[in-house]
Amino acid sequence: xxxxxxxxxxYDQPLLGxxxxxxxxxxxxxxxxxxxEIVPITEEIHLDIAHYPQSLFSQxxxxxxxxxxxxxxxxxxxxxxxxxxxxxxxxxxxxxxFFLPSNIIQRVKFFSDRARSxxxxxxxxxxxxxxxxxxxxxxxxxxxxxxxxCLTSVPLTxxxxxxxxxxxxxxxxxxxxxxxxxxxILPVEPVxxxxxxxxxxxxxxxxxxxxxxxxxxxxxxxxLPYYEKAIIDLQSSHQEAALWVMLWTWTLIANLLPxxxxxxxxxxxxxxxxxxxxxxxxxxxxALDIYLDTVEETIDNWSYQxxx
Numbered sequence: 001x002x003x004x005x006x007x008x009x010x011y012d013q014p015l016l017g018x019x020x021x022x023x024x025x026x027x028x029x030x031x032x033x034x035x036x037e038i039v040p041i042t043e044e045i046h047l048d049i050a051h052y053p054q055s056l057f058s059q060x061x062x063x064x065x066x067x068x069x070x071x072x073x074x075x076x077x078x079x080x081x082x083x084x085x086x087x088x089x090x091x092x093x094x095x096x097x098f099f100l101p102s103n104i105i106q107r108v109k110f111f112s113d114r115a116r117s118x119x120x121x122x123x124x125x126x127x128x129x130x131x132x133x134x135x136x137x138x139x140x141x142x143x144x145x146x147x148x149x150c151l152t153s154v155p156l157t158x159x160x161x162x163x164x165x166x167x168x169x170x171x172x173x174x175x176x177x178x179x180x181x182x183x184x185i186l187p188v189e190p191v192x193x194x195x196x197x198x199x200x201x202x203x204x205x206x207x208x209x210x211x212x213x214x215x216x217x218x219x220x221x222x223x224l225p226y227y228e229k230a231i232i233d234l235q236s237s238h239q240e241a242a243l244w245v246m247l248w249t250w251t252l253i254a255n256l257l258p259x260x261x262x263x264x265x266x267x268x269x270x271x272x273x274x275x276x277x278x279x280x281x282x283x284x285x286x287a288l289d290i291y292l293d294t295v296e297e298t299i300d301n302w303s304y305q306x307x308x
Contacts, residue, residue: 001027001028001029001054001082001083001085001086001089002026002027002079002081002082002083002087003024003025003026003027003074003080003081003082004024004025004057004077004078004079004080004087004129005006005022005023005024005077005079005080005081006023006024006072006073006075006077006078006083006156007021007022007023007048007072007089007251008020008021008023008157009023009143010076010077011023016159016229016230016233016234017228017229017231017232017233017234018044018229018233019044019045019225019229020044020045021045021046021047021048021226021232022041022045022046022047023048023050023072024047024050025049025050025052025072025073026049026050026052026055026071026076026084027052027053027057027087028051028052028053028054029054031052031053032051032052033051034051035050035051036048036050036051036217037051037217038047038217038220038222038223038275040221040222041303043225045225046222052069054159056069057090057094058095058302060090060094060096061259063094064094064097064098064100064103064106065103065106065107065110066107066110067107067110067146067150067155068155070094070098071107071150071154072154072172073090073091073094073095073155074091074094074095074098074099075154076090077091083241084267085171098283100189101145101303101306101307101308102308104150104306105299105302105303105308106149107150108147108150108151108299109145109147109299110147110178111127111143111144111150111155112143112144112147112196112292112295112296112299114143114266115140115143115144115147115169115292115295116292116296118136118139118140119140119285119288119289119292120284121136121234122137122140123289124138126281126282126285129281131173131199131254131255131259132255133281134251134271134276135251135252135255136280137276137281137284137285137288138185138247138248138251140259140288140292141181141184141185141288141291142156142161142248144181144292144295145161145177145181145198145222147299148165148168148169148172148174148298148299149165149168150173150175151168151298151302152168152171152172153168156168158227158245158248158249159227159245159247160246161241161244161245162178162181162182162238162240162241162243162244162308163234163238163241165177165178166178172298172302174294174298175226176241176294176299177294177295179273180291180294182240183289184284184287184288184291185240185243185247185270185274186240186243186274186275187273187275188275190222191273191274193239195235195242198246198270199228199231199232199246201263201266201267201270201276202231202246202249202250202267203224203228204263204266205250205253205257205263205264205267206224206227206249206253206256207224208220208253208257208263209256210224212256215223215256216252216256219252219253219256220253227245228247229245230242230245231245234269247270247271247274250267250270251267252258253267254267254268279302
């Protein structure tokens, strides 16, 4: 029925480390062939295609509160193909009240409520530190940042997460939210950076994962250089952003590898340096609680200012 372009390519600086992906949305009038696919074009560029059924767009009111599909439909997509003016009609129907405070807050609450609920679950089993525990901790952080981001824009993308988040926080006159995020993934005492060794171990883990037959699309072969080049490019100008890309992807990878492998051991050593290990988890969880309080207070203040 239609195809449109979204993501980094519609903005001024789509390349990061000389690499980008092309985010495409395909709308089908019949059953979708798959939900998502990664199609390599060159070593530097690949297509990231999401397939949606036309029926998903039949209720514009629901998409106005959708933080993902609705947001990227209403924030400057480029229509590439259309039949019977489907795209124009659908986008107009969703965007008509998309930016009303009542709809914005629903998109925000999707993330903030999930973050708080997940924190409560972690709190109840704080004594049981498993490989999933650290991943859940980082997911809560992501949800908190996306809640703030959706007050003024779209959810944050993985590679530019800590490049764009400080700007979103400043737009709300809450620049400290970006610093607070970084404090939750760095140790109190500075550590000597060893990017060459960290990156080598990260890449070894990634290649180890690629030996498996069932690899998530987001971590498939074409994504290794996509993340690697971003980490290398961000090291000089945005070290915290580079660290986040490495930490997030490495955590995803480590949770898919045998826990006694040498690749996971290197990852665990890295997390110990960042004070993201079992011994520091209780303190980290308490700090995350305070951070979520600040995020929720920011959302409440925004709601009051906008008459909600």
